Amino acid sequence: MTAPTAVVTQRDGTVVATPTATPDTTASTVDGTAAATDRIPVSDASGFVAGRWYACTDDAFGTALFELSAVEGSTLRLVDPLPSIPSDGAAVFGVEVVVTVAAIDELGEGFLLEVVDDGDGGTGQQVTQDFDVSRYTFTEPVQPEHVCTYISRTWPSEVDMISDGRLHRRIAQQSNDALAARLAPAERRLERYWSPSVLAEPGRILMQIILADVHRLIPMHESDRNEYVRGLRFELKDRISDLLVAPAKYDQDGDGTIDEDEKDGFNAVIGRGL
Numbered sequence: 001m002t003a004p005t006a007v008v009t010q011r012d013g014t015v016v017a018t019p020t021a022t023p024d025t026t027a028s029t030v031d032g033t034a035a036a037t038d039r040i041p042v043s044d045a046s047g048f049v050a051g052r053w054y055a056c057t058d059d060a061f062g063t064a065l066f067e068l069s070a071v072e073g074s075t076l077r078l079v080d081p082l083p084s085i086p087s088d089g090a091a092v093f094g095v096e097v098v099v100t101v102a103a104i105d106e107l108g109e110g111f112l113l114e115v116v117d118d119g120d121g122g123t124g125q126q127v128t129q130d131f132d133v134s135r136y137t138f139t140e141p142v143q144p145e146h147v148c149t150y151i152s153r154t155w156p157s158e159v160d161m162i163s164d165g166r167l168h169r170r171i172a173q174q175s176n177d178a179l180a181a182r183l184a185p186a187e188r189r190l191e192r193y194w195s196p197s198v199l200a201e202p203g204r205i206l207m208q209i210i211l212a213d214v215h216r217l218i219p220m221h222e223s224d225r226n227e228y229v230r231g232l233r234f235e236l237k238d239r240i241s242d243l244l245v246a247p248a249k250y251d252q253d254g255d256g257t258i259d260e261d262e263k264d265g266f267n268a269v270i271g272r273g274l
Helices: 144-154 165-183 196-213 225-245
Strands: 004-009 015-017 021-023 027-029 039-041 053-058 062-072 075-078 091-094 097-099 108-117 126-133
Touching (some): 004 021, 165 196
Antiparallel strands (some): 004 015, 004 108, 021 097, 053 062, 062 075
């Protein structure tokens, strides 16, 4: 995107904000012949940041997106390889767009951020993202390094999985998303706060369930995968129930003080299964 514009709307289409959308203008070219499809030398590596997404355009494969793993001098190390080694002079450029939304005056669900590119001759490229506005940020308790550590300690022979950073990020995100989904139906969720330390244990259980269900990995001392997962699900249900009924502080009216009725806990029906 070269000239993106952004708008935030409610579910009914009401516009609530028109924030500034800033595209990543980082750009360079392949300098010489790359040694491999996941290590690309560039003429200027300034502005490239590990963890962000970029694109490389080459006659051989067209345009390919890639996530940057590290910047090593003037060489870009990619998380995943390009389709083939790009030619000397191939364009490498940023594709991310940063949108900073000012504070929205009301809590709610189903807000929509829409970014449209008006550049490049009005191509109209469009990206959308829905989001909720809550009193507190949901701090994701499962991080990729937690996944890597757990796998390496429990299954030290799984060398490929231990070294797969992309897999660690995917499992961590799946665990956090599943946890957020279980907390979502709760009353007053938008005013509720759970500290990362409180969420750590149910997050860990979800990570174990994903490893067992999707990747067929269970601890050596477990003999029955189905029984193991069933036990984890029951444990998870208890942990979630504890989170939903435990007393917590609220500032529902946003006046900076905690009212007596805002101190009460609550009960909620939650879904089961991943």
